[in-house]
Amino acid sequence: MRPLVADIDLDALRHNYQLACRCAPKSRSVAVIKADAYGHGALACAQALERDAPAFAVACIEEAITLRQGGVTTPIVLLEGIFSADELALVDVHGFWIAVHSQWQIDALLAATPSQPIPVWLKVDSGMHRLGFAIEEAAAIWRKLSAAPNVTALHLMSHFATADLQDSRYFNQQMARLQGLANELDAPLCLANSPATLAWPVAHGDWNRPGVMLYGSDPLEVANDITQQLQPVMTLRSEVIAMRELEEGEPVGYSGRWRAPRRSRIAVVACGYGDGYDRHARDGTPVLVNGQRCAIAGKVSMDMLTVDVTDVPDAVIGSEVVLWGRASNGVILPVDEVARYCDTISYTLLTGVLPRAPRRYHGRSA
Structure with a gap:
């Protein structure tokens, strides 16, 4: 047989996840396993982390269903939410959590009649300018979702554009916007990606979202003492x-x-x-x-x-x-x-x- 193989060290994966948890002991860490766990095999990685991770995150419902079909029962959050309103039926059946970043998703969610309330992460655009609601409109949407009987476990979610860089100016701008909004709404936060988990304790919220660091890659512009403890998976x-x-x-x-x-x-x-x-x-x-x-x-x-x-x-x-x-x-x-x-x-x-x-x-x- 051709000798090329990708060896996957699941002990190293668990080590890196536990390192993410030690970085932010007051946060819960959702293990990001989108894109087939960054090429490592999502089902195998989920099974290896099930004892440790309180939740997994994927990009879309297809990835989440693959995990459910493989026997994974841990909560799974859809980071890009639904792509059509009819996906909400599958969200309900499988107990997925969803991000919402567009008005049509809000409309579909509020019109749905799930068998139980759906955990929702409201995505806010704090400066990445990719997905999410503007800071100025987020408070009104938050209050509307908070009053909806089919919504539960509401969190504010955002994404940093420069958390990997040593220059902190733009990161600080995003963080200030988010903290102001969270204070106004008394809202739990999910902000920190891998670089923010590793280097910015101020961004550690109720949930963090470590991704590439789980697989042993250092996402920072300049390594620090923590990233040097990462192990290749x-x-x-x-x-x-x-x-x-x-x-x-x-x-x-x-x-x-x-x-x-x-x-x-x-x-x-x-x-x-x-x-x-x-x-x-x-x-x-x-x-x-x-x-x-x-x-x-x-x-x-x-x-x-x-x-x-x-x-x-x-x-x-x-x-x-x-x-x-x-x-x-x-x-x-x-x-x-x-x-x-x-x-x-x-x-x-x-x-x-x-x-x-x-x-x-x-x-x-x-």
Whole structure:
């Protein structure tokens, strides 16, 4: 069988979730497992966290129903709410919680007759300018929902645009708007995403929403003492399938972008953009071969990539290759570092790993 696999460490996932809880001991932390748990497998991750997490969050009702069909009974919040009014029947059947961010959703909710009141998170646009009601109109909507018999557990929800940055000016503006509204309404809050959970205690509310940090990625512009405790959950692992000897000046791969600066040994690895590895990876993108740092040499192909292993004399056909994550000798290659070489972020790498790379689950939670 092709050696490429995405190893998923469920113990590391639980460690990272517990770290999020320790960051904000007075908050409850909803585990965000949208986008198939950022590419890690939503059902397996939910099952691993069920003992710890009081709620899960997904983007849409399809993702939530998949979890219910897999036997997950924990509350699930739909972060983008419903996409059509008829979804409210499924919300009622499965006991989902919903965010509301648009007037048509409010109208549909107030016209519905669910068998029991629906927990609702009212999304406010405090400065992200994506989803949510303007601060100026939120109070009236809050009061209307508060009086509705089919609404319960009402919370204010918003999203930060710059919580990952060291420059706090815009974050402080958003926080001030939200705190003023919450004080006016005496409303419980759900504000903190991963970076705010890790770096901004002022944003810790009744609920926090840790997402990418659960999977071991550091979302902050500059790491802090807490982010250094995160553990990688996914290791994208393969093997060397061929070796090449190149003379100085000889090219590798499409367009001959990389040329050997000396007599070089090149390892061909079973992983490419057909597996979800980023085609834009630059020459020099780090890779671990037998637990030693090497660099990509040449353009990534659909099924293969090539690595300069001149300085790894024990690299042979069958040697372990780690594209990101933890090697067998314990050395870690952070997905965030690989993402920088691809001019992207860890989210795109993790969610981009295709089913062609099978997930293999490990840990006491597996």
